[in-house]
Amino acid sequence: MTWETVIGLETHVELATKTKIFCSCTTQFGGAPNTHCCPVCTGMPGALPVLNEKVLEFAVKAALALNCTVTRYSKFDRKNYFYPDLPKAYQISQLYLPIARDGRVEVDAPSGPCTVGIHELHMEEDAGKLVHDPWLDQTRADYNRCGVPLIEIVTQPDFRSADQVIAYLELLKETLQYLGVSDCKMQEGSLRCDVNLSVRPLGSEALGTRTEMKNLSSFKAIARAIDYEARRQIELIQEGKRVVQETRRWDENKDATYAMRSKENAQDYRYFPEPDLPPVQLSEDYVASLRAAQPELAAEKRARYQADYGLPSYHCQMITSDRILARFFEDLVALGTPPKQGANWIMGEVLGALSAKGMNPGDMKLSAATLARLIALVEEGRLNRNTAVKVFEAVFDDDGDVETYVRDHGLEQVRDTGLVEAAVARALEANPQSVTDFRSGKEKAFGFLVGQVMRELKGKADPKLVNELLHRVLQGS
Numbered sequence: 249m250t251w252e253t254v255i256g257l258e259t260h261v262e263l264a265t266k267t268k269i270f271c272s273c274t275t276q277f278g279g280a281p282n283t284h285c286c287p288v289c290t291g292m293p294g295a296l297p298v299l300n301e302k303v304l305e306f307a308v309k310a311a312l313a314l315n316c317t318v319t320r321y322s323k324f325d326r327k328n329y330f331y332p333d334l335p336k337a338y339q340i341s342q343l344y345l346p347i348a349r350d351g352r353v354e355v356d357a358p359s360g361p362c363t364v365g366i367h368e369l370h371m372e373e374d375a376g377k378l379v380h381d382p383w384l385d386q387t388r389a390d391y392n393r394c395g396v397p398l399i400e401i402v403t404q405p406d407f408r409s410a411d412q413v414i415a416y417l418e419l420l421k422e423t424l425q426y427l428g429v430s431d432c433k434m435q436e437g438s439l440r441c442d443v444n445l446s447v448r449p450l451g452s453e454a455l456g457t458r459t460e461m462k463n464l465s466s467f468k469a470i471a472r473a474i475d476y477e478a479r480r481q482i483e484l485i486q487e488g489k490r491v492v493q494e495t496r497r498w499d500e501n502k503d504a505t506y507a508m509r510s511k512e513n514a515q516d517y518r519y520f521p522e523p524d525l526p527p528v529q530l531s532e533d534y535v536a537s538l539r540a541a542q543p544e545l546a547a548e549k550r551a552r553y554q555a556d557y558g559l560p561s562y563h564c565q566m567i568t569s570d571r572i573l574a575r576f577f578e579d580l581v582a583l584g585t586p587p588k589q590g591a592n593w594i595m596g597e598v599l600g601a602l603s604a605k606g607m608n609p610g611d612m613k614l615s616a617a618t619l620a621r622l623i624a625l626v627e628e629g630r631l632n633r634n635t636a637v638k639v640f641e642a643v644f645d646d647d648g649d650v651e652t653y654v655r656d657h658g659l660e661q662v663r664d665t666g667l668v669e670a671a672v673a674r675a676l677e678a679n680p681q682s683v684t685d686f687r688s689g690k691e692k693a694f695g696f697l698v699g700q701v702m703r704e705l706k707g708k709a710d711p712k713l714v715n716e717l718l719h720r721v722l723q724g725s
């Protein structure tokens with residue numbers, strides 16, 4: 249029998265607001281334990297929450313980008329449970345009336361495009377962190393993360409494979425980063441994903457019993473956990489056993505999932521309306537103004553770069569994968585750099601330097617103005633491409649001045665035909681064997697001679713001119 253895997257995702261994203269969702273404590277990652285706290289986020293009796301307006305704005309922006317319907321009237325609810333990382337013993341979330349519903353995104357997965365339905369998007373607060381110390385056999389509570397704003401994005405069970413899931417998460421990450429609503433750093437827990445998975449015979453309409461996997465902290469872990477869990481469920485069914493609906497934990501070291509707790513239901517949490525917060529009512533104007541202010545997203549940029557500049561799709565993909573890099577490219581073009589040249593330099597030198605130095609585009613000091621100037625020098629024939637690469641390396645770290653560097657190092661291209669002719673003559677004289685070789689049909693000798701002429705001119709000659717003159721002399725005599 250052929251089996252089909254069915255997956256739905258619940259993704260928690262920490263919002264990049266300066267302060268927490270219901271108080272003015274900082275949301276900064278890390279910090280000495282319990283120093284980013286106040287009576288509100290540690291649940292002291294009598295302390296009252298006030299919704300951070302920025303959270304609302306970010307949630308609406310994210311919802312619009314995911315093509316959701318923004319609900320004009322939403323509410324907060326209390327999700328009650330006791331756990332030491334949750335000092336109030338309830339989490340303020342949205343169950344009955346979330347801020348947004350019914351979205352969809354088009355995902356371009358390696359195995360083909362697919363449409364993913366967004367069931368809902370809601371706002372909630374994060375919990376603290378428990379730090380386990382196995383040596384001292386102690387667990388300590390750090391409440392700095394309590395009250396950091398989250399949005400939870402719940403998809404329909406629309407995925408059929410790990411590659412679709414990863415492609416969706418990449419798109420989500422890219423979108424939220426472009427919007428500036430989250431940094432989506434998985435390693436710092438700003439983007440966390442629970443994977444719900446079931447299997448069914450291919451062609452069957454009914455959904456199988458699902459399990460939910462938690463503790464997935466990288467795309468790699470997600471992909472492996474999906475493959476493992478799908479196989480585990482298929483084997484169970486083939487052995488005549490049943491899949492139990494439960495929450496399972498992925499163990500990266502063992503490459504396996506294991507049962508954590510039986511699946512809880514909404515009623516287990518005794519949700520009830522949060523009495524300390526008024527309902528959220530949004531005017532049509534508010535939503536419309538945010539919609540009008542939405543930035544151009546990566547997918548739109550990719551399409552535009554392809555259509556307007558004729559860039560290869562791989563280049564479009566790479567350049568738009570980071571908002572700051574895309575901005576850098578657009579600045580180059582605005583400064584008059586031919587788009588193809590700009591893209592080539594980004595794909596080659598810029599990305600090369602960033603990866604060699606372990607940097608992100610956001611860490612880069614090199615300005616678009618500097619690179620535009622450098623590319624212009626090549627276009628004007630004042631620098632040859634190889635020399636320009638050396639100049640690039642010299643100015644990259646500190647955004648140095650291109651003109652000054654070229655002048656101080658005497659790097660301007662030799663375009664004086666007389667000088668190049670003299671260098672050609674010297675090279676031919678010094679290498680009679682190569683001349684003979686070339687004339688007897690050994691093409692390789694020509695390249696060698698070009699190299700010799702370049703060396704005579706310290707690499708600064710215009711390679712086209714060298715080629716031309718060399719050909720003329722060799723064929724002429």
Ligand code: ADP
Pocket residue numbers: 254255256257258402403404405406444445446455456457458512513514
């Ligand atoms: P709960 O409220 O218990 O968390 P939901 O119905 O909200 O459950 O679903 C949570 C996630 O699980 C959603 O992303 C949904 O698409 C997914 N899901 C639900 N049923 C299945 C199933 N049978 N197989 C795979 N995923 C499922």
Ligand code: MG
Pocket residue numbers: 258
């Ligand atoms: Mg759930």
Ligand code: ZN
Pocket residue numbers: 268271272273284285286287288289290395
């Ligand atoms: Zn606080």
